[in-house]
Amino acid sequence: MRGMASSRAPQVVLADDDVLLREGVASLLARSGFEVVGQAGNGTELLALARSARPELAVIDIRMPPGHGTEGLTAARVIREELPGTAIIVLSAHVEVNEAMDLLAGGERLGYLLKSRVTDVAEFIDTVKRITAGASVVDPSLVQELVRARRRRDPLDVLSPRERQVLALMAEGASNAGIAQRIFVTEGTVEKHVRSILTKLDLPESETDHRRVLAVLKFLEAR
Amino acid sequence: MNAPETGADGTNATGAGAARNSPDQARLRRLADQQAALRRVATLVAGGARPAEVFTSVADELGHLIGAEATFVSRVDVSSPGRGGPGPPGSPAADPSGGRREAERHMTVVGSYGRVRDEVPIGFRTRLQPGMASNAAIQTRHSARINGEELANGPFGAIVGKLGMRAAIATPIVVEGRYWGVTVAATSRADFPAGTESRMADFMELAATAIANAQADQELRELADTQAALRRLATLIARGEPPEAVFAATTREALWHFGHGTARMIRYEPDGTATLLANEGSTGPHVRAGKPWEGYSPTGLTATVLRTGRAVRVDDYRGVPGGEPYLREGLRSAVGMPIHVNGRLWGMIAIGSGEGPLPPDTEQRMTQFTSLVATAVTNAQNRADLMTSRARIVAAADETRRRIERDLHDGTQQQLVSLILELRMVEATVPAGLGELRSKLSRLAERLAGVSDQVREISHGIHPAILSSAGLRPALRALGRRSAVPVDINVRIDRRLPEPVEVGAYYVVSEMLTNAAKHARASVVAVDAETSGGTLRLRVRDDGTGGASPLRGSGLTGLKDRIEALGGMFSLHSPEGGGTAVCCELPVPEGGQPGAGHGQ
Structure with missing residues (x-):
């Protein structure tokens, strides 16, 4: 269809x-x-x-x-x-x-x-x-709740503020292009951020955006 | 035995003064012997000997004093007629009098001397009948003698024949002015010498004092024992021990104090069945406590107490139709005591004995035990009622919160969203020239959206929908994410728990997180929840300032009430400067539905 x-x-x-x-x-x-x-x-x-x-x-x-x-x-x-x-x-x-x-x-x-x-x-x-x-x-409010949840030893501490922002947008389901638009950078810069985040958090590279959403949500929920 | 031998014919067998034998000297010697014998009995009593020892000693001394080969000390009791079969060897059917019988007298052998134990053991009990020396002694209140044919053909002919006895004398024992019992002396000689009756009576008159003392001691001891047992049971009840424990303990005490074989507690159910609540003793049915008590004889205690609501006794199961199972169980006699709770027959305690009829005061003495059981049952019922009503109050409060949440969610919030949407529509239709109106409408919509957010937060605080939809684990994790203080959550629950339990546990964690953030200035809170063996264990602890007290009117008081209303246990540990910890245990049914929405 x-x-x-x-x-x-x-x-x-x-x-x-x-x-x-x-x-x-x-x-x-x-x-x-x-x-x-x-x-x-x-x-x-x-x-x-x-x-x-x-x-x-x-x-x-x-x-x-x-x-x-x-x-x-x-x-x-x-x-x-x-x-x-x-x-x-x-x-x-x-x-x-x-x-x-x-x-x-x-x-x-x-x-x-x-x-x-x-x-x-x-x-x-x-x-x-x-x-x-x-x-x-x-929904962004759910992602915000997940990202803001306070943890004693927070794995998100390894991320820069910009990377946190990108991670949240990934969780909301934005594509790299969408993220680039939202934070006023080039798509290439977003790609670099995404790679860095995946490496730092030890997350697998996802083929599709929806798989990426699921992976990030799972990570945030479990942290 | 060290009693000096005294010849049955009145001659002194010790020999030394035989030549100067005179009636006075013989009388003096007999008196001295009697005094010595009484001293020995009295010494025994003073030393705290049990009555059985004292009775045996009396029989022993009497035997030596009058030169009898067998003596018996027996207690006589009067039982009112029509309470089941009389003791052996008679049977109710054999009673020739028929119709209204007079009060029956029984004697129970409590002490004996001679080689008689095989035929007539201690505890041997028999009805007093015409033709018995004992019967005559009790009837006439004087010593009675039977010998020769009369003895051989009397009710004890067989036993007398076996023992080779040819003459017997019975003397009533009067203790403190009351006919206490009877003593019987028997000899294998043709007869006792003349005057033996009065010597027996003299000795027994004096020995009665020792018997009275021994008995008083025993009664006192029994009273003290009974009081101690009643105190133990009352303590159990006051402590709120589960009724099962009280039933078992009462039955154990009843067996110890009254029974000689078995003691049972049975509850009558509203549907007409009976349940065995406790069984104690060496003999017992193959029914486990808590299981139906079935197949009892319609003439037995269970059925009779149920029918009459009164104390019932069986003196001999051999005389009771349908008594065979009890005989096979080794029982001979039994007493069943009704237990009434709030004016209704609730159950009964039965005690059974492998020997003759139970003592006549058994019913009266057991009354104290049955009233304690009634108290325990009433207490347990009141407690259960209280628990139910507390649980109902909590459930009603929860239900109210759920309803408010639903009203906010399905009503207020939906209407707000609808209103905002409509406002947005109006905004969109405003002509291009009216920019100011348009932006005013837009601001109005935004403010309404703010109100809608607030309503959402409020409704979530009143009752978290996720708790109902997904269960405790996701709800606690969500709670943890929203907490201002970092929370380590460890939930090992693989199924849905009853709603009141989930709600209770949720509020405990919620309140503790609020406390940790607001008052305790904690840096971390640990939450552990797990189910094992039908119990939910919940532990919440922070590393804050401590010093939280349920008495200071914090939200913690409500938690304790809530958890206890669910039959759970709640404990708070919050020393000044040492953090705050709450431990809860809540009963949950084992098994239950598998977890829903635990996809993580």
Whole structure:
């Protein structure tokens, strides 16, 4: 589906039991060049919808009826298995690293974001587009929590402040080009930073950005 | 025995003064012998001899004094009729009187002299019947003599024949004005000489004092023993030992004090079944404590106490239909005492003996034990009720927090996000010429986003959603990451624990981290949590200033309450300048669901 003509608006399904909020997001996406092809109020409805609509993107609230637990995460796993071409964004009121890693283990084109990110419209739309284009994205606040966690013997102490910044952006799912753009350096400089970080932290070189996200998250969680 | 030999026919067998033998001299000598015999008995009593020794000594001295080949000292007791079968050799069915029987007298041999132990052992018990010298002595309150055919054809004909006895004299023993028992002397000669009755009576009158003293001592000792046992049990109960321990200890004491074979505690269940709670003694059923007590005879103690709610005794299982299993177990007699708790029949204690009927005061003496058991059960029930109600209060508080978190999350926060989104939409539709309005709307949206963040933090503090969704390990790690003080977390738990336990442990760590950062100025906190053998052990310690006290109204007080409400143990160690450590142990069911969301 990624190879489809870019002239057609990407199709989206939404799942959230809060109708007002769901409609808000739908209208936001519609105004930003997406075609909302269906909305669901729980995981079961979402799966039926996704199977029939086969959308490019699913935006899912993690907490839905009946259990108000992590139904969205479960649905995301099923969609990823049945429709690997569908990009998935899971929105949550609280971001937790185990949920992020759980989701991102599913491959690329996955996003795990705080729900309130939708209110920062421009950035949210940009993130959604990056994810549909192939990136994996983790909410910056979760990455900040992981990076800022205080440790007695902190392995991150070997990194320079700049390298820490680059590491955080790697964890958020930014590509080297994206990082270069964010910190106003050349892509070559970013590559050097990345190599240095991987060496210092003894992390393996990853073939894809999404694998890199997962590796960095794992490292940060376990440190 | 060193008692001087005195001829049965009244002649002096020692020889020296035989030639100058005169009635006065013989009387004097007999008196001297009697005095010597009494002195020896009294010396025994003064030395603290057990009653059994004293009774044997009395029988012994009496035998020598009157030249009998066999003597018996027996205790006589009166048992009210209709309490199970009488003792051997009779049986209830053989009782000719039928209908309402009079009070029965039994005698129990407590001391004997002569080669009689095989036929009539100590503890031998029999009902007093017509044709017995003892019966006559008790009835007439005077010495009674039986010999010849009358003896040979009497109730003891067989035993008398075996022992080769031809004459017997029985004399009542009166202790402190009450008919205490009877003493019997027997000889293989044709008969005792005339006047033997009065010599026996004289001796026994004086020996009664020794018996009274020995018995008083014994009663005192038994009383002291009983009191000590009751004190031990009361201590167990006051300490709040588990009921099982109290049951076992009470049953052990009951066997020690009253039983001669076995002691059992049985609980009646609301569904009509019975449970064996404790079993003590050499003989016992093949039922383990805590297991159903089944197949008991409808005429046995368990069924009868359940039916009547009263103390029940069986004097001889041979006379009880369905008593065979107890006989096979080696039991002859038993007493069952009901235990009432809050006015309801709760259970019973039964003691059994391989010998004749249990002493008549058994029921009365056991009452103290059964009331202690009732106290223990009531205490345990009250304690359990208290625990349940504490746990309920904690659960209700947790539930409230969860509901508030859900309301904030699903209501307030969602609405805020919706509002901000709408505001953003409005902002986007503002015409290009109204730049100031647009930026005002934008600032409004940002401030609302700030409120939304605050609500998120508050709701997370009220109840962390991750605890419910992923369990203790991820929740503690998240807590550690957000802590201002570095935390070393070591969690070895491979499964989900009951929610109240997870929540309790979470709050302990949370409170300790807050304390470490706010008050203790610690540089590191170590958190260890592991489950093993049905227990969650949680240890949190910091290297801060210490001096934390639950009494100073810190959040630590609430933790102790919470952990104890879950049946757990909470201890705080926080010496001034020595850091703060909290140790908790919480019971958790073994096994349980496998861990969810522990993908790390």
